[in-house]
Amino acid sequence: MKKLLWWLIAGMKGGINRARIIKSLYERPYNANQLSEELNLDYKTVRHHIKILEQNNVIKSSGEKYGKMYFLSNEMEENYDVFKEIWEQIGKK
Amino acid sequence: MIEKILEVASSVGGNGPESGDSGPNDLQNPPGMDYIDLGTYVAIIIGIANICLLLALLSIYLQNYKKIKSKFTMGLLVFASLLLLQNMVTTLFLALNAFFSISSQGLDIGRPQLPLSSVNIIQLIALSILLKITWE
Numbered sequence: 001m002k003k004l005l006w007w008l009i010a011g012m013k014g015g016i017n018r019a020r021i022i023k024s025l026y027e028r029p030y031n032a033n034q035l036s037e038e039l040n041l042d043y044k045t046v047r048h049h050i051k052i053l054e055q056n057n058v059i060k061s062s063g064e065k066y067g068k069m070y071f072l073s074n075e076m077e078e079n080y081d082v083f084k085e086i087w088e089q090i091g092k093k
Numbered sequence: 094m095i096e097k098i099l100e101v102a103s104s105v106g107g108n109g110p111e112s113g114d115s116g117p118n119d120l121q122n123p124p125g126m127d128y129i130d131l132g133t134y135v136a137i138i139i140g141i142a143n144i145c146l147l148l149a150l151l152s153i154y155l156q157n158y159k160k161i162k163s164k165f166t167m168g169l170l171v172f173a174s175l176l177l178l179q180n181m182v183t184t185l186f187l188a189l190n191a192f193f194s195i196s197s198q199g200l201d202i203g204r205p206q207l208p209l210s211s212v213n214i215i216q217l218i219a220l221s222i223l224l225k226i227t228w229e
């Protein structure tokens with residue numbers, strides 16, 4: 001999980017926005033539309049990141065199609081310290 | 094009559110140097126030379142393709158490194174840079190050799206380029222996969 005998070009955030013294009021999504025979902029569940037408003041991101045961008053994060057078992061969803069709520073997977077919750085470590089590196093000079 | 098002689102003379106004069114050239118050329122370019130050249134060109138083209146892929150990877154890694162300063166992002170940056178350097182040096186040598194006939198004595202690049210281009214093709218496939226999963 002640690003390696004995976006590093007790769008998803010620091011090894012791929014658009015990783016920073018992925019980290020922001022994880023951070024938001026840690027605080028409370030959101031749907032894709034709310035996330036795009038909250039993070040000031042394009043809706044399609046958010047959908048793309050969500051797809052990748054879901055495929056990698058970082059987040060889970062519940063509900064139907066458009067109102068689908070997303071939250072962190074159990075595995076991600078357990079490894080949230082790892083994420084915090086990466087998060088602290090972001091923007092540090 | 095004189096015209097005919099001139100014609101014959103000019104045709105002999107025209108053919109003379111050509112046939113004289115083709116002799117040594119045949120010795121320098123034994124059968125298979127075209128194939129060797131083709132191998133070099135393929136290797137150069139693939140080398141350039143590799144360089145392009147690496148530049149794309151490098152730009153992503155650089156963006157990430159600017160935002161996240163860590164061993165991981167630094168490592169990716171160094172990795173892509175070194176591979177880029179390797180491809181640039183190899184391709185530059187091949188190109189100099191192919192287009193400017195710079196002597197390659199003592200260097201392996203005067204030899205058939207099939208092994209080199211096959212290594213390059215494998216690298217091209219590998220880099221394409223890496224770029225694809227990095228771009229997602």
